[in-house]
Amino acid sequence: MITAIARKEFAEIVRDGRFKWTAAIMVLLLLTAMMAGYQKYSTAVRIQQAAQAGTNEQWLDQGDKNPHSAVHYGNYAFKPAGPLSYFDSGISNYTGTAVFLEGHRQNFSTGRPASDQSAIARFGDLSGANILQLLLPLLIIFLGFTAFSGERESGTLRQVMSMGVTNRQLLWGKALGVGFAVTIVVVPCILIGTGVLALAESTDHAEGMFMRVSALTIAYVMYAGIFLFLTLAVSAHTTHARTTLMILIGFWAFTGFLMPKAASEISKFTHPTPAFGKWMADMKAHQRRGIDGTPPFVKFAAYTKELFKEYGVNSVGELPMYFVAVRLQKLEEYDYPVFDQHFGYIRDTYTKQRKVQDTIGIVAPTLPLRSISMALSGTDMINHVKFMTDAETYRRNMVLKMNDYLSKASVHLNETFAADNYMVADEEVFAIIPPFEYEPPRLAPMFAAHSSNFAMLFFWLLLSIGMAMVTSNRISMERN
Amino acid sequence: MLKLIISHEARQIARTSALWSILVLLVGAIIFAAWSGGRSIERQVVGAQAATEYEDGLRHHLREGTKKYAAKVEAEGGEYQFAMVRHAPGSGPPQGTNAGAVGAETSKFVTLPPTGLAALSVGQSDIQLNYLPVSLATTLDVTKWLELENPVSLAVGSFDIAFVVIFLLPIFILAMSYDLLSSEKERGTLAMILAHPISVRELMASKIISRAAVMLAVVLSFGVIALLTVGTGLDTADTWIRFSLWIVATLLYSAFWFALAVLVNVYGKNSASNGTVLAGIWLILVVIVPQMVSMLATTIYPAPSRMELTIAARQAQTEAEKNAMAKLDEYYYDHLEFVPEGDKKAMDFLTLAQANANSIEKAVRPLYDNFQDQLNKQEELVTRFQYLSPAIMMQLALNEVSGTSADRYEHFLHQVYAFHVEWRAYFSTKFLQRYPLKPEDYDAFPEFEYQEEAFAAVMNRLVPSLLGMLILFLGVVLVPFIALRNYQVAAR
Numbered sequence: 001m002i003t004a005i006a007r008k009e010f011a012e013i014v015r016d017g018r019f020k021w022t023a024a025i026m027v028l029l030l031l032t033a034m035m036a037g038y039q040k041y042s043t044a045v046r047i048q049q050a051a052q053a054g055t056n057e058q059w060l061d062q063g064d065k066n067p068h069s070a071v072h073y074g075n076y077a078f079k080p081a082g083p084l085s086y087f088d089s090g091i092s093n094y095t096g097t098a099v100f101l102e103g104h105r106q107n108f109s110t111g112r113p114a115s116d117q118s119a120i121a122r123f124g125d126l127s128g129a130n131i132l133q134l135l136l137p138l139l140i141i142f143l144g145f146t147a148f149s150g151e152r153e154s155g156t157l158r159q160v161m162s163m164g165v166t167n168r169q170l171l172w173g174k175a176l177g178v179g180f181a182v183t184i185v186v187v188p189c190i191l192i193g194t195g196v197l198a199l200a201e202s203t204d205h206a207e208g209m210f211m212r213v214s215a216l217t218i219a220y221v222m223y224a225g226i227f228l229f230l231t232l233a234v235s236a237h238t239t240h241a242r243t244t245l246m247i248l249i250g251f252w253a254f255t256g257f258l259m260p261k262a263a264s265e266i267s268k269f270t271h272p273t274p275a276f277g278k279w280m281a282d283m284k285a286h287q288r289r290g291i292d293g294t295p296p297f298v299k300f301a302a303y304t305k306e307l308f309k310e311y312g313v314n315s316v317g318e319l320p321m322y323f324v325a326v327r328l329q330k331l332e333e334y335d336y337p338v339f340d341q342h343f344g345y346i347r348d349t350y351t352k353q354r355k356v357q358d359t360i361g362i363v364a365p366t367l368p369l370r371s372i373s374m375a376l377s378g379t380d381m382i383n384h385v386k387f388m389t390d391a392e393t394y395r396r397n398m399v400l401k402m403n404d405y406l407s408k409a410s411v412h413l414n415e416t417f418a419a420d421n422y423m424v425a426d427e428e429v430f431a432i433i434p435p436f437e438y439e440p441p442r443l444a445p446m447f448a449a450h451s452s453n454f455a456m457l458f459f460w461l462l463l464s465i466g467m468a469m470v471t472s473n474r475i476s477m478e479r480n
Numbered sequence: 481m482l483k484l485i486i487s488h489e490a491r492q493i494a495r496t497s498a499l500w501s502i503l504v505l506l507v508g509a510i511i512f513a514a515w516s517g518g519r520s521i522e523r524q525v526v527g528a529q530a531a532t533e534y535e536d537g538l539r540h541h542l543r544e545g546t547k548k549y550a551a552k553v554e555a556e557g558g559e560y561q562f563a564m565v566r567h568a569p570g571s572g573p574p575q576g577t578n579a580g581a582v583g584a585e586t587s588k589f590v591t592l593p594p595t596g597l598a599a600l601s602v603g604q605s606d607i608q609l610n611y612l613p614v615s616l617a618t619t620l621d622v623t624k625w626l627e628l629e630n631p632v633s634l635a636v637g638s639f640d641i642a643f644v645v646i647f648l649l650p651i652f653i654l655a656m657s658y659d660l661l662s663s664e665k666e667r668g669t670l671a672m673i674l675a676h677p678i679s680v681r682e683l684m685a686s687k688i689i690s691r692a693a694v695m696l697a698v699v700l701s702f703g704v705i706a707l708l709t710v711g712t713g714l715d716t717a718d719t720w721i722r723f724s725l726w727i728v729a730t731l732l733y734s735a736f737w738f739a740l741a742v743l744v745n746v747y748g749k750n751s752a753s754n755g756t757v758l759a760g761i762w763l764i765l766v767v768i769v770p771q772m773v774s775m776l777a778t779t780i781y782p783a784p785s786r787m788e789l790t791i792a793a794r795q796a797q798t799e800a801e802k803n804a805m806a807k808l809d810e811y812y813y814d815h816l817e818f819v820p821e822g823d824k825k826a827m828d829f830l831t832l833a834q835a836n837a838n839s840i841e842k843a844v845r846p847l848y849d850n851f852q853d854q855l856n857k858q859e860e861l862v863t864r865f866q867y868l869s870p871a872i873m874m875q876l877a878l879n880e881v882s883g884t885s886a887d888r889y890e891h892f893l894h895q896v897y898a899f900h901v902e903w904r905a906y907f908s909t910k911f912l913q914r915y916p917l918k919p920e921d922y923d924a925f926p927e928f929e930y931q932e933e934a935f936a937a938v939m940n941r942l943v944p945s946l947l948g949m950l951i952l953f954l955g956v957v958l959v960p961f962i963a964l965r966n967y968q969v970a971a972r
Contacts, residue, residue: 029768032775039779047787047788050788051787051788054791054794055790055791055794058791058798061798062798063798063801063802073797073798073801090635091632093635094607094631094634094635096626097786097787110624110625110626110786111787112607112626113783113786114607115626116786116854116855117774117777117778117855117858118855118858118861118862119603119859119885120770120773120774120777120862120875121778123770123871123872124767124770125771125774126771126772126774130771134767138759138763142760146752150752241751241752242659242755245752245755245756246658246755249651249755249759250651250655253647257647257648258509258648260636261636261637261638261639261643262639264630264632264633264636264639265633265638265639268516268519268630269519272523273629273630275524275526275530275627275628276527276531276609276625276626276627277526277528277531277532277534277589278526278527278530279527280530281530281531281533281534284534346628349630354630357632380632381630381631384631
């Protein structure tokens with residue numbers, strides 16, 4: 001019986017003009033988005049690899065100079081595109097793409113693509129993810145809103161009920177019919193997308209491509225299921241097809257357009273992001289003052305005394321290491337906790353904001369899906385934070401190694417310290433620092449961070465199925 | 481008759497609970513948007529203030545040093561000297577006497593003030609840093625900073641009044657008017673009404689006018705309330721001129737959506753299919769077309785890669801450093817008057833650093849201009865393609881009206897570049913002459929004051945969007961106006 005209902009529903013949908021139009025638009029957009037996304041992605045990968053190789057070469061070829069001057073010359077970390085960024089560009093247009101790694105300073109990433117785009121880029125990216133998040137639900141609504149209420153209006157629902165069909169059979173038959181119609185529109189596109197994926201050389205630097213794609217598929221199927229059953233639930237509940245449509249479109253606009261923005265504003269209210277100018281001024285002042293209120297130069301004076309005591313010497317000249325280098329490194333290290341605190345504050349704020357936004361997913365299923373999609377595509381904040389952390393670790397190591405080298409190699413200069421008397425190192429010394437390599441975050445912690453989002457989607461799916469069962473159960477001969 | 485119908489419609493609308501919920505939602509959205517827009521602009525102002533205060537504080541500190549030094553020189557006699565060493569030791573002249581140090585180690589923050597309406601349309605102002613540190617560093621160093629904000633929030637965009645007007649208002653308008661005629665027809669009341677001495681045109685007009693009046697009264701009155709609470713510069717004519725343009729834009733945009741609902745009602749079938757068609761059109765005009773145009777713009781005129789720019793700037797720096805001596809010669813060749821007496825080449829660190837910055841600036845400037853060129857071309861393309869979607873026209877118009885457009889920012893940047901040149905010239909000249917900065921010189925440092933764009937320039941960019949919306953509206957409204965003469969009441 002269920003299959004008969006499904007077949008009828010499917011045939012009816014496919015014969016309708018609505019289906020042809022929406023399906024054609026959907027396929028066209030998905031393919032365009034995937035192609036454009038892939039083209040952008042491959043350019044980004046090529047440029048990033050060239051740039052990272054270029055900066056490593058420049059580091060080695062910077063010319064003979066003092067190791068500490070080399071630290072000032074510094075190096076760059078360039079952010080690789082996320083492994084599935086051509087499907088979901090996530091936040092990659094809105095984060096910087098390059099970090100300058102130099103002595104004395106922890107830098108933000110610079111070069112945000114959105115700054116080089118026109119104002120209408122703010123309408124959003126035409127990406128595969130965006131289409132599936134916004135257009136797919138609308139497609140489902142369009143194809144399914146008349147399932148019950150349309151039949152009710154035309155009087156056929158009563159007839160069907162009189163044939164001894166149970167409410168449950170009716171519901172699942174309709175779900176199957178609409179679901180199949182949606183599937184034959186979306187799946188070919190997904191297959192083509194996967195084909196593109198096979199072409200992409202992104203698989204080599206990302207862990208578990210198969211896992212990523214499967215988890216993404218599960219998330220999107222759940223999301224589609226939520227809208228399918230919600231559509232059927234509302235359709236079974238309402239008397240007129242137009243009311244069904246208005247309620248569903250209202251909900252669609254609410255979860256897809258209104259809530260993402262509202263959630264972002266709410267999260268900015270509960271955990272305000274500091275303004276750049278204020279944050280910068282606070283951090284610089286904190287650096288001068290010292291992490292614990294003791295200024296760095298005071299700390300260093302105390303450290304010098306200790307050092308003299310430790311080596312049993314009375315003057316810099318007798319120290320077994322180059323004092324200037326020790327000073328440079330120490331002053332560098334006094335700043336680390338300050339950087340950690342202030343940069344950490346921003347990172348924590350962003351994480352808390354994400355959690356608030358995810359929680360708001362309890363009223364809008366698009367939010368948890370969006371988070372999952374970005375994370376698995378490698379274009380969310382977790383990925384960006386990992387990149388920034390790797391870059392900072394690399395920077396601190398670079399500074400330490402160069403100062404260390406200087407400290408050992410220039411001991412003899414202690415006695416004759418002067419501005420024009422310094423050691424000059426060459427490429428061989430600079431080669432102590434290995435090229436920067438970024439390791440994308442592991443999948444396991446990412447799944448852990450987003451387990452609540454998966455749970456949220458699952459909750460929504462159960463809720464919508466439950467609602468559909470309740471409302472379709474209420475359908476009876478007498479009331480129609 | 482028209483009056484009668486309108487008052488009847490108004491009574492009917494007032495008794496529909498759906499309408500009240502729509503209005504409540506709309507008002508709620510406007511209040512929320514005004515609040516969040518206000519917060520966003522306030523944050524920018526706070527950031528600019530804190531940054532300015534900090535850097536001014538640093539300069540103040542340096543000035544205090546020179547004051548003490550001046551007093552000491554006065555008391556003990558001797559010459560007021562220049563601190564040759566950058567990190568001056570305790571006894572000698574303080575660092576504040578060294579113009580090179582003052583210019584390089586402190587920044588002058590230059591600020592783009594928000595217009596009175598900025599809180600109503602945040603536009604691009606959340607990704608443009610509205611306060612930039614000008615120092616002896618290169619242009620790249622001046623413009624590389626970004627405002628802090630969660631990238632996820634930037635990606636979804638602000639919930640400002642522009643969003644409410646562009647995205648939500650059409651949904652509300654369509655929800656109110658998608659079944660104007662079709663519902664009467666479905667209920668069978670249309671034939672009855674038309675039995676009275678009234679034409680379909682009149683009926684339609686009165687239905688639309690009553691709905692539009694309610695809707696726009698709400699939007700405009702809450703718009704005024706929003707302006708009064710989160711707007712700034714309420715005592716200036718500029719704010720009110722901008723606000724009246726905001727009203728014009730909002731009226732034109734809403735008129736288009738009402739006209740569209742009428743059009744679909746005239747040609748549509750039943751209410752449900754009207755709803756589907758209108759929702760589809762909304763999606764295409766407000767979401768898909770803008771995204772397509774944006775994709776087109778970035779594909780045809782892609783911005784050069786920032787990564788490549790970084791590498792190129794680096795190359796210039798490396799070469800500059802390797803040829804330090806030669807560059808220094810070249811530098812002094814440009815400024816023969818500054819060659820210090822006694823030694824032909826001052827090998828001190830700051831001079832070198834400046835020579836380097838100079839050559840990097842020279843090498844990178846053309847690359848940098850390339851970004852602005854491509855961005856301008858993208859904007860041009862968007863300007864040309866805006867007529868495809870009223871949402872694009874409206875967004876551009878609101879950004880212009882609120883002063884949060886890319887063009888106003890570019891206008892600001894040009895002033896910053898000019899000021900940067902002035903600032904550099906002031907400090908590097910004093911430094912190369914080894915002129916010791918005196919406390920009173922601190923009052924004579926170059927000052928920056930943003931010069932607002934000419935109003936005509938804003939109008940030049942605004943008028944095409946407004947005209948485009950007007951023409952689109954007229955085009956859409958004319959068709960049903962003609963078609964309604966032969967409207968068939970009987971179900972087709």
